[in-house]
Amino acid sequence: MKKPSRRALAGMAAIVVGLSSPGAASAQIPGAIDTGTVVITNSDRLLVRVNPAGAAATQVTGTIQNTTGTTFRCATPGVRGNEYPGQVTEAMIVARSMKYYSKNVFVPVGGVELDVEAPITLDPLAFGSLLDFFPTGSFNKPVGDTRSEYMGIYAAQTDARINGHTGDPKVSNATAFNVGGNATVNWTAALGTPASGIRTDFDAGAMFYCRTTSGSPERHYVFAGYETGSAPTI
CATH class of the missing domain: 1.20.5 (Single alpha-helices involved in coiled-coils or other helix-helix interfaces)
Structure with missing residues (x-):
């Protein structure tokens, strides 16, 4: 047999x-x-600020202010307990992604393994934040208008990366970090190199996936900030 x-x-x-x-x-x-995690998108428990940066800037800086007494862990969750960065990119992409998460659950990239002999995971080990956080791997089988927006954000983020408009924000040189109760931390994101020509000026946005580290139930959030001070109109 x-x-x-x-x-x-x-x-x-x-x-x-x-x-x-x-x-x-x-x-x-x-x-x-x-499966997946419902993330809160309309909270002001953490306030993200993005400092103005001109076309000649090689990095974008800003702060995250914790308005509560609770510590937050800011790191985008992946499979097998991996943690990945937030992201600095074009403000419109951040605004579209925030809207996307207000209507869809977050599923880590590579959250479904299809074959025990040769697992198919899109865990972003070599791909960087393009696949870590934005809705490029967060919805396994998008349909209808959701699929259209999913693919639109994917394409826009790809273009932003090619144009040198993206970077991984770090606090004390770490892409995964804690923000203590009532604390403010400074972050810096080095911008990628454009594929051709010089980097053009753009309105930057920053987006962070953060969760509470105490209390029950554990709550998950997505926080965003914009160089202009407010989200662009979608």
Whole structure:
């Protein structure tokens, strides 16, 4: 008798897990699964500021002010407990991404592994923040208008990166960091090199994924700031 393959065993295990998982009880409702994380997009618990920068600037700087007594961990979560940076990019891309997360759950890039023999993960080990945080890997099967916006943000962020308009913000040279209660931290993001020509001036935005480190339940947030002081009109 031929033994089942590892892939077949993995499939059977997935079925068993699915049948025993809490989400399976409400599976009769389309999309009623408990994967992904709902992120809060309209909170002012952390205030992100982006300092003005001209066309000749090689970096963008700013601050994050914690208006509460609770410590926050600012790091974009990945699979297997990995942590990735926030992002500095064009202000319109940040505004579009904030709107996207107000309507969709966050799913880490590589959050679904399809094959135990050759896992297909888009964990952004070599890709940088392009795939870490923005809605390029946060929605597994986008449809309709959601898919259109998903692909639009992906394309815009790709162009911004090519134009040298993106960077990973760091606090004390770390892309993952804590912001203590009632504290203010300074961040700096070195801008990438344009693919051709010189870097053009742009209105910068900064976006950070942060979570509370104490209390229950743990809450997840996305915070944004803009060089002009307010989000551009979408």
